[in-house]
Amino acid sequence: MDASMKDLEQLAVLDPARGREPTAMEWTRSQAFVERVIAAEVTPRPTRRPVGRWLAVGVAAAAAGAVAVVAVPALLPGTAQKAIASWTAEPSSRTGEQVLPQARACAGNGVGGSSSAVHPRDVLLAEQRGTATLLIMKKSSGTVVECLSVGKDQLASMGLADERPLPALPAGTVNLETMSSTGSGDSMWSNIIGLVGSDVTGVEVRLDNGRVLQASVKSGWWAAWWPGPEGGQVDRLTVTVHTSTGSTSYRPSELP
C-alpha cells in the first residue's frame, strides 16, 4: 500500500480479524482435515477406482479419531456417490429414537457447538433416502443444525439457526432458509431447507428436468436433498406447498 492510501490504512482499525491468528486447536483440526483429503488420493492402491478411494477415506477417518473435523457439507466424493446411488424421491420418516446414533454423531461435531447428551426429542426432523439419513436437530447450545449421514463415519453438517427465536410464518406458507449444492460431476448433490407455518400438510420439489421429490415436513421445518446441481442454481426448481385447502407453487426466488 503506498503513501497515498492512508485512508485505507486507517480503515484497518475496523478489521474484525485484526491480529487474529489461528489457535493451536484450529491448526490441528485443519491439518487433520487436510490429511483426510490427501489420504483419499495418496494412499497406495492398485487402481484409481472410486471405491478404493472411498475405502481409503474410511481408514483415514478412523485413524484421525477424535480430531477428525467435519466440513460443511463434507461428504467426500466416494461417499456422496454411494448416497446418490441409493437415493429415493420419497423419503421414509424416522423418529428420534431411530436416528439416535446419527444424532449423536451430528451433535458431536463442532458445527453449532457440541452437545454432550443427546435425546430423541432433540431431533426435530429425520428422514431416510437410501443409505443417507438427513436430520435436523437442536443442540444443547440452542442452535439448530442439519446433518446428512452416510454410514458410520461420513457426515455433512451445516448450521441452520442460532439460539434466537425463529420467525413465525403465516399459516399455509413456507420460507426458504437455505438452498445449495456441493460436490462435482457424479458426486454433486443439493439440499433445500425452510420453515413451515401451521396448516402445511406437505411440500414437494419439482426440478426443471422433470424429477419430482417429496420433502419431509415436521416440527416446523421442511427439508429435502437430491442428486444434482439445482440447489446451487437460480430458480431451476419449483416448490409446491400443500395445505388443507389446496396447493400453491413457488420458484425459490419467490419464497421469503
Next chain:
Amino acid sequence: MSGDDAGGRADRFRSLHLGTYADLLRFVERRVPGSEAEDVVSTVFMTAWRRFDELPDDARPWLFAVARKTMANRTRGWLRRQALDVRLGSLESPELSDDSAGAAVRIDLERAWKALSAADREVLALVAFDGLTAEQAADVLGCRRSTFAMRLGRARKRLQSALEPAEPDTRWSSRPHPLKEQQSWTRA
C-alpha cells in the same frame, strides 16, 4: 501417478495449507461468523486439492475467490435476516477502552463505512483488511485489474465524502442492531 509423484503433490499441498491457512481463515472470518468460518475454509482446501493442478503460483487470490463462491453458495436464512455487510470488529475492543480519541476516530470511520454500499465495502476490504494488491483483488472478484482500480477509486472517494463533516444526521440512531451483529456474507 506414481507413489513418489503422489507424495510430492501431497507435500506441496501441505505447504500450501501451511502458507495460506491463517490468511484464508481471516478472509472468511471477516465475512461470516467465526462458528462458520472453519467449515468454509475446509471446503476451500478440499476444492484446492481436487483442482490442485490448476492453482496459479500466487494461490492466495485463487483460494479467496473459491471462498467467496463457497460462502455465496451457502446462504442461510438466519444470516440473510441480518444486514448484509463485511463484518466489523466489536466496539468493545479492549485496545480502545483507554483511548477516547482513537475511539472517536473509529466511530467516524464506522459511520462512514456503513454509509457505503456493500460493493464499495467489498473492494475496500479486499485491500484494507485482506491486504491484497489491486491485481490480486481483481483476481478474487474475477474482474480486470483496471476495473478493480476504477471501483476502488470510486469507493475511496465515497469513503472520503462520508468522512467529511455533515449536517446532523439521525440515520444512525435508528440502527436496529448493535454493531457486533452486523455480520453476513458478501455476494460473489
